[in-house]
Amino acid sequence: MASVLRNPRNAIILFALVAGALYLYTSSSSAADRPFGFIDETLPARVGNAERIYQKTVSGRQGLIQKFGPEPSDIAMFPADKDPWPPYTAWDFFPPSFNCPHERERLGSLGDGGKWVCGLSRVEDKPDCIVYSFGINGESSFEAEIFERTKYCQIWGYDFSVRSFGPELPTYSSRTHFKAWGLSGSNSHGPKDTPKMYTLQSLMDLNGHKHIDILKIDVESWEFDVLKSFVQPYIDAGKPLPFGQLQIELHMWQKKFVEMLAFFEMLEEAGLRPFMQEPNLVYNNYNKGGDQDLSEYSFINIKGDNVFIKDRAVSNVHSSRPPPSD
Structure with missing residues (x-):
């Protein structure tokens, strides 16, 4: 040569x-x-391909409703017998078929406490990284792993049933903030209100946050009121949701399929796509013979400029002021 x-x-x-x-x-x-054999591996291309695959799932859902309905009101959440056949559960209509465009991993402990996240590497060095966690219940292995593997992420925890984060997370750090407050679809935080309840938007305003990178919600069935009151105004205004991804446990207690369908369609309209589902098998094991109505979902937001879908995200502006007092 x-x-x-x-x-x-x-x-x-x-x-x-x-x-x-x-x-x-x-x-x-x-x-x-492009030349023959060229594969576009850019982030926008990966997100676009994942969306095309997910839309096949949405179409398939309509076919499944026709098969077992034909109307959504005809669909049982968890049929108790063998009719219809083949059997199904309500979860079969909402598979997590969106492909995470980054590494997908479970953060926190195995079993109860851990959550699936898409692309933690995207916020490892992000100077304005914000994490909100609702529902601590004395276990913070998920929050602790985010804390340990990122340089700057500020972690805000809320749970009126406990007094602090779980023992896994250092409470002395300037990057961790905890309040014994609850998350709700409406505010109730007057002088005599116990516990104090806040909407997600109110807490973001109190903290001076315009954007959340990772949002975890486990609030024992309050998630439906919480997200409807938060998400619908953004849909109505034609604005993207101000968070990058959502880890949530869905509690389908006393829910009908039409309610579940409307909830998922609202999330989808807002740009949320499920990339992982994990049934709560501990609960299901204790609930032998009952409905399998608890499941963890992880969603990524494909609208807006969040760091998980854009190589250059719009800067997340947040305040450096200390957490609000009681």
């Missing part, structure tokens, strides 16, 4: 060939103009 390159003409030809190949691979964003 060295002897060939000693000839200036040969070197020029080789350079031209390499430059031409690079140009063909990088100059066009249209798949039709």
Whole structure:
């Protein structure tokens, strides 16, 4: 090779060939103009491909409703007998078929406490990283792993049933903040209100946050009121939700399929896509013979400029002031 390159003409030809190949691979964003075999691995392409796959699931859901309905009001959540056949549960209509465009991993302890996250690497060095966690219940292995693996993430925890984060998370750090407050669909935090209840929007306003990177919600069936009151105004205003992803336990106690369907369709309209589901098998084991009505879901938000879908996210503005007092 060295002897060939000693000839200036040969070197020029080789350079031209390499430059031409690079140009063909990088100059066009249209798949039709790319060389045969080219695979677009950019983040927008991965998100777009995952969305195309997910829309197949949405279409399939409508077919499943027709099969077992034909109307949503005809669908039973958890049929108790063998009719219809093949059997189904309500969870079968909402599989987590959106492909996480980054590494997908379970943070926190195995069993109860851990949550599935898409792309923690995207916030490892993010200077304005914000994490909200609702529902601590004395166990903070999920929050602790985020704390340990990120440099700057500020973690805000809320749970009126306990007095602090669980023992896994250091409470002395300037990056952890806890309040024994509850999350609700409406505010109730007057002088005589115990416990104090806040909407998600109210807490963001109190803390001076415009965006949340990771939002965990486990509030024992209050999630429906909480998210409806928070999400619907953003849909009505045509604005993207101000968080990047959502880890949530859904409690389908006393819910009907039409309610579950409306809830998921609201989340989907807002841009949330499920990339992981984990049934609460501990609860289901204790609930032998009953409905399998608790399940963990993880969603990624495909709208807006959050760091999980855009290589250059809009800067998340948050205040450096201390947490609000009681």
